[in-house]
Amino acid sequence: MMDLADWHAAPPYGLDHHAKGPRLTETLLELTAHHANHCEPYGRMLQAQGFDPRGVTSLADLPFLPVRLFKEIDLLSIPRDQVVKTMTSSGTSGQTPSRIYLDRDTSAHQMRALTRIVSAVTDAQRMPMIVVDSPAVIQDRALFSARGAGILGFSIFARDRLFALDEHMQPNLDALSAFLDKHAGSPILVFGFTFMVWQHLCKPLMQRGQTLELSNAVLVHGGGWKTLMNESVSPTTFKQGLLSTCGIHRVHDYYGMVEQTGSIAMECERGHLHVPVYSDVIVRCPHDFSVAGLGERGLLQMLSVLPQSYPGHSLLTEDEGVVLGEDDCPCGRRGKYFKVLGRIPKAELRGCSDTYAAGKVATHTREVVNAQ
Amino acid sequence: MHNDPEIEFLAPMGSQLSDAAQARPLIPFSPQVLAFLGELSQALREDQRARTLPDVYAFAFWCRPASLQAMQRDRPLAEPRLGRGLVFHIAPGNVPVNFAYSLCAGLLAGNSNIVRAPSENFAQVRLIAEWVDHLLKQERHSELRHHVRLVRYPRDAQNITAQLSSLCDVRVIWGGDATIEAIRRAPLAARAFDLTFADRYSLCVIGARAYLDQVDRKALAQGFYNDTYLFDQNACTAPHLVLWLGEAPEVEQARTAFWEALEHLVEVRYELQPRAAIDKWSHALHYAAKHPGARILQGKDNRLTRVEIPALTAGIENWHANSGLFFEYRIRSLGEIAPIVNRRFQTLSHAGIDEPDLHEMVFAGRLTGIDRIVPIGRTLEFSLHWDGHHLPSALSRVIDNGIGQLKPVKD
Numbered sequence: 103m104m105d106l107a108d109w110h111a112a113p114p115y116g117l118d119h120h121a122k123g124p125r126l127t128e129t130l131l132e133l134t135a136h137h138a139n140h141c142e143p144y145g146r147m148l149q150a151q152g153f154d155p156r157g158v159t160s161l162a163d164l165p166f167l168p169v170r171l172f173k174e175i176d177l178l179s180i181p182r183d184q185v186v187k188t189m190t191s192s193g194t195s196g197q198t199p200s201r202i203y204l205d206r207d208t209s210a211h212q213m214r215a216l217t218r219i220v221s222a223v224t225d226a227q228r229m230p231m232i233v234v235d236s237p238a239v240i241q242d243r244a245l246f247s248a249r250g251a252g253i254l255g256f257s258i259f260a261r262d263r264l265f266a267l268d269e270h271m272q273p274n275l276d277a278l279s280a281f282l283d284k285h286a287g288s289p290i291l292v293f294g295f296t297f298m299v300w301q302h303l304c305k306p307l308m309q310r311g312q313t314l315e316l317s318n319a320v321l322v323h324g325g326g327w328k329t330l331m332n333e334s335v336s337p338t339t340f341k342q343g344l345l346s347t348c349g350i351h352r353v354h355d356y357y358g359m360v361e362q363t364g365s366i367a368m369e370c371e372r373g374h375l376h377v378p379v380y381s382d383v384i385v386r387c388p389h390d391f392s393v394a395g396l397g398e399r400g401l402l403q404m405l406s407v408l409p410q411s412y413p414g415h416s417l418l419t420e421d422e423g424v425v426l427g428e429d430d431c432p433c434g435r436r437g438k439y440f441k442v443l444g445r446i447p448k449a450e451l452r453g454c455s456d457t458y459a460a461g462k463v464a465t466h467t468r469e470v471v472n473a474q
Numbered sequence: 475m476h477n478d479p480e481i482e483f484l485a486p487m488g489s490q491l492s493d494a495a496q497a498r499p500l501i502p503f504s505p506q507v508l509a510f511l512g513e514l515s516q517a518l519r520e521d522q523r524a525r526t527l528p529d530v531y532a533f534a535f536w537c538r539p540a541s542l543q544a545m546q547r548d549r550p551l552a553e554p555r556l557g558r559g560l561v562f563h564i565a566p567g568n569v570p571v572n573f574a575y576s577l578c579a580g581l582l583a584g585n586s587n588i589v590r591a592p593s594e595n596f597a598q599v600r601l602i603a604e605w606v607d608h609l610l611k612q613e614r615h616s617e618l619r620h621h622v623r624l625v626r627y628p629r630d631a632q633n634i635t636a637q638l639s640s641l642c643d644v645r646v647i648w649g650g651d652a653t654i655e656a657i658r659r660a661p662l663a664a665r666a667f668d669l670t671f672a673d674r675y676s677l678c679v680i681g682a683r684a685y686l687d688q689v690d691r692k693a694l695a696q697g698f699y700n701d702t703y704l705f706d707q708n709a710c711t712a713p714h715l716v717l718w719l720g721e722a723p724e725v726e727q728a729r730t731a732f733w734e735a736l737e738h739l740v741e742v743r744y745e746l747q748p749r750a751a752i753d754k755w756s757h758a759l760h761y762a763a764k765h766p767g768a769r770i771l772q773g774k775d776n777r778l779t780r781v782e783i784p785a786l787t788a789g790i791e792n793w794h795a796n797s798g799l800f801f802e803y804r805i806r807s808l809g810e811i812a813p814i815v816n817r818r819f820q821t822l823s824h825a826g827i828d829e830p831d832l833h834e835m836v837f838a839g840r841l842t843g844i845d846r847i848v849p850i851g852r853t854l855e856f857s858l859h860w861d862g863h864h865l866p867s868a869l870s871r872v873i874d875n876g877i878g879q880l881k882p883v884k885d
Contacts, residue, residue, distance in 0.1 A: 168759065389777075390775035
């Protein structure tokens with residue numbers, strides 16, 4: 103397995119494109135070869151495309167896999183007996199979820215990367231943590247579902263942990279008060295899925311005219327804005343709601359996926375999602391998969407040095423986005439920063455195959471989550 | 475029987491279902507039906523609005539008198555027949571004009587018809603319904619007044635489906651396996667039966683030598699485009715597998731020219747949806763992952779994607795996407811096709827091949843699949859021979875006197 107020590111040693115947002123580009127390309131090229139040699143289906147996919155590693159001069163020349171292949175094929179570059187964890191995404195009912203196979207090393211690398219990334223926005227490595235969910239979500243440990251896995255992953259930052267919601271998904275205000283009393287004066291990490299935070303914390307508090315004293319907290323949330331957009335709740339509304347009900351002013355959205363955990367993109371103080379040093383983002387035009395220009399929307403391709411036990415190092419997602427800039431965000435972080443626009447819509451096709459059975463063929467509405 | 479309020483009557487407006495259920499059958503290709511369809515055909519062809527709806531125009535052209543006469547002549551029904559009674563048609567959700575062809579088949583067989591139109595409010599449906607409604611209200615078509623009920627109701631109104639199913643003599647189901655399964659939950663009367671149009675798979679074969687020497691390449695590209703991209707390669711008749719017959723050098727030459735000619739048309743006319751681009755790419759890679767030696771060949775952009783398969787094996791019909799993904803293989807003889815054919819195979823389109831050879835292949839092999847063998851470019855043409863059924867025969871009944879000598883009654 104590759105030594106990622108250099109990547110863990112580099113500051114999480116410290117490398118500009120001169121320093122990062124060639125190193126990342128080289129590492130990912132090695133990873134491509136590694137997976138081609140150890141994962142037979144992956145090797146065949148590269149061969150079928152006529153991929154020639156000698157033609158790779160930049161990141162954009164690397165091959166990429168559509169994320170959905172992880173739902174359809176078992177892709178792993180390790181012997182089965184080395185699998186310590188199998189991650190799954192939440193699929194819509196009737197759809198097979200993605201299966202991501204981790205060995206001990208990859209799992210450790212993911213956790214280390216995540217730690218460094220999250221610590222960069224919180225003040226400490228371990229803090230009292232409030233999870234905006236109910237304890238029921240992590241009860242099934244056998245197969246990590248996206249939400250549960252995300253919570254468990256982020257729980258590595260927890261010095262003490264409280265689930266904010268009861269089994270009816272209502273905020274447990276007594277428990278929350280007690281927890282805050284117990285950890286008075288300490289910075290708090292609040293973690294939850296975006297729609298959970300809004301639906302089951304902000305909204306109930308607003309409806310009851312109640313508040314929580316969390317001005318010393320950092321909120322990290324992820325999972326996408328689709329549900330909230332359907333209710334016309336923008337990121338601004340979301341942040342205002344948090345400020346007014348909980349006093350939280352440090353809010354960080356993150357973008358990640360179960361197929362590439364650990365190297366999540368975190369929102370900076372300016373509201374931009376930044377790729378960490380371990381990863382990068384390329385936007386591709388759906389028309390011909392060519393690289394889109396700055397500010398031009400297209401399909402998000404995510405690259406990461408962390409997926410070593412499975413060929414997930416270069417993935418074409420089904421999310422649309424734009425790259426906003428590189429190395430020049432006013433927040434001071436180096437590297438690319440981007441915006442996610444949402445899942446690409448289902449294709450409207452002509453032809454005689456019907457769309458019966460519950461109205462529509464299963465829509466690929468997998469929630470994009472970070473799961474670890 | 476009262477009309478369920480959830481049922482919308484598109485034609486004739488304000489009618490009752492009960493009258494349709496009691497309408498008496500006619501003989502196949504009755505003068506009343508031929509006259510009615512002739513007028514419908516003319517009205518649609520002369521309507522300006524059909525100019526922007528080529529599928530409506532194509533339908534109108536198909537049901538014009540000369541065309542219907544030819545259909546009757548090509549396949550006369552020798553025995554004395556009458557319609558079976560009431561046919562309940564479920565039209566497919568996203569082929570706007572299909573319901574009209576189905577209705578014609580039902581009428582030409584001598585039946586009264588309740589046709590469930592697609593849920594989506596297609597312009598094509600509105601236009602045809604308008605004329606059907608108008609014509610049925612004319613005195614000269616009064617005999618057919620109760621032989622057509624064009625309706626629309628929510629897909630999940632299983633109670634309505636059940637009611638209509640219980641009344642009919644034949645239930646014609648378009649829309650694929652999932653639709654058939656859902657509709658079949660509603661029982662039929664003892665003597666009634668289903669005529670189903672399930673998910674099918676189609677392919678084509680091109681003779682390389684003839685392509686190079688004789689075939690009009692531009693016309694063929696146009697024909698192939700119409701067979702495929704016109705409906706996002708999503709029609710049951712659209713080929714997903716392209717077989718080249720010939721020796722390697724001539725096949726290489728032929729297919730290079732073929733795909734190039736097709737790509738000219740695709741470049742100008744076809745818009746690929748982002749989701750479809752990912753679907754095709756994923757599907758091609760998935761195939762490659764499972765089949766060593768497969769090669770993926772992209773055109774100038776994502777609109778044309780080909781997968782060269784390493785061997786022609788059974789199960790190829792399970793590999794198909796839409797919006798321009800073609801599996802490709804070279805064969806040395808037509809005999810290589812037979813082993814992969816099964817019940818799902820519907821249309822075999824061709825160019826540069828002698829059609830009798832293809833028929834011979836089906837019969838010599840006693841194949842369970844392939845119901846249509848047509849030239850490339852003509853797969854989408856509707857025919858009263860569909861999926862192995864002759865619809866006027868299937869939808870009518872024979873009055874037999876045992877000796878088989880009764881002449882059909884005129885009028």
